[in-house]
Amino acid sequence: MTDYLKPLPKSDPVTAPFWESLHRGKVQVQCCGDCKIFVFYPRALCPACGSRKLAWTPVSGKGHIYSLTIVAPGRGPDIFKNDSPYVVTLVELDEGCRMMSNIVDVDAEDVKIGMAVEIVYDCVTEDVTLPKFRPVIPSKTSPHL
Amino acid sequence: MSGLRDATVVGVAESDKIGVVPDKSSLQLQGEATLNALADAGLKLSDVEGVFSAGFRPTEVAEYLGIQPRYFDGTHVGGSSFVVHLGHAAEAIASGRIDVALIVGGESGRSRVGLPAGFSGSHSSAQSMEGQFENPYGLPGAIGGYAMACARHMHLYGTTSEQLAEIAVAARQWAGLNPRAYKREPLTVGEVLASPIISWPFRKFDCCLVTDAAGAVVLTSLDRARDLKKKPVRVIGWGEGSDHQLISQIPDLTSGPGRISGPDAFAMAGVRHEDIDVAQVYDSFTYTVLTSLEDLGFCKKGEGGDFVSGGRIAPGGDFPLNTSGGGLSYTHPGMFGIFTIIENVRQLRGDFVNQSLRQVAGAKLGLVHGTGGKLSATGTVILAAD
Ligand SMILES: [Zn+2]
Secondary structure (H helix, E strand, C coil): CCCCCCCCCCCCCCCHHHHHHHHCCCCEEEEECCCCCEECCCCCCCCCCCCCCEEEEECCCEEEEEEEEEECCCCCCHHHHHHCCEEEEEEEECCCCEEEEEECCCCHHHCCCCCEEEEEEEECCCCCEEEEEEECCCCCCCCCC | CCCCCCEEEEEEEECCCCECCCCCCHHHHHHHHHHHHHHHHCCCHHHCCEEEECCCCHHHHHHHHCCCCCEEECCCECECHHHHHHHHHHHHHHCCCCCEEEEEEEEECCCCCCCCCCCCCCCCCCCCHHHHHCHHHCCCHHHHHHHHHHHHHHHHHCCCHHHHHHHHHHHHHHHHCCCCCCCCCCCCHHHHHHCCEEEECEEHHHECCCCEEEEEEEEEEHHHHCCCCCCCEEEEEEEEEECCCCHHHCCCCCCCCHHHHHHHHHHHHCCCHHHCCEEEECCCEHHHHHHHHHHHCCCCCCCHHHHCCCCCCCCCCCCCECCCCHHHHCCCCCCCHHHHHHHHHHHHHCCCCCCHHHCCCCCCEEEEEEEECCCCEEEEEEEEEC
16 A cells, blocks of 8 residues: 555556556657657547647656746645645656656746756655656755755 | 527526535535535526536536526536636527526545546546656646746746745735635735745745635526616626647747737727726646736736736726735635636625725626646637626
């Protein structure tokens, strides 16, 4: 049994390859065989062109912060309240698609839009690895979170 | 419009009490609002043929009210639902399918008595798209989504916390003129900026109230309206739009689907932005107003901060906005859209004509704009005094 109490994702047949790629520490995202865009979240069809030819493709795990919010102490969903302040972000991967995540290994106040980030594989349970991100050049003020 | 009838709003009302009403259930509040709106119109429950609701299903509401509708719409796109319903109800009236429509919404958002299923908080399953790709990261509900949008707007356009605060201060000034408003004591930009951060960049006073309240709106044809009690208000243009559900899927974080619903509503009404005398633009957060005004085309993208500054949207300003005090200071149960309609109809009827600044003098043309979800769906309606 795990003592991780925060919400966990439950994969489905379409999304499972993404979650499995995180578990292996080598993130993959779908790429459209017709219009070539990278698609996230995983789908059965390309939302840009309708193509069903979506291929799982290794990506760099690098990107930048598209936007963020800093959640003040005691203000997040109940199970997160002891974490505050924490950063919820939308990261835009170098390949062009965006995903929600948290920024780790840096003080919340030092996180800025546009900051270069890279993926961190956060093995929260035996079965689930979440994609988190950290600044490419870590802040000197906080070696770990 | 040949072959179509003119749809008009003939009755609007809140529940008997709004604010903190701990002794009444959500359906009771909706029942009161319905009876009050029908009384405002001079119509009876038995006249209602169409029921439009969100939160509670139309069948739940109709059952509670003892109505057997032959037309219903439960479109549920968050707080904008009722503005979307207004367009749909107008179509049902205009086409002749029904003669009398009821739109009703609201809940015991503060006291939490008899809430509809799925009210606020995240109830999405772990296998839903939200459950897989957003919930694990602790985004604090709607506020977190709007906060991320606002942060990017500030980054790209230099929008400031002071400009956002002007929206909260103007709302409070309007609320000071409205005896039904929940928060009426004066508020300054400095006090807004000194209020605690909830989800940066939003502070406490950037966020809407949480109250107990319901509202209802009654429509019929213009011909029938002429025989009723109140001055009819015609529904002359409407539009709706959506470009995402999850905030992580929004195509452009600094713009919302008002850029879809707004032009449709203006084109149908055949009026221009400068013709609008009074506007109610959903203020779930201060930023919601700012981006909506840009999306609707009242100013260019990025210029919303300047647009709302200098008292322009406050009482006596040249762009009277959210004249009830809005969701920021008047009332906001879980979904506010129904109250934007109620206030604009009252302004266009001249209900406050002896109350100095409370009445927008000579208001003939009004705009109502609702935003629901996390900037996910909008409805825009243009109303005209008959
Ligand atoms: Zn494609």
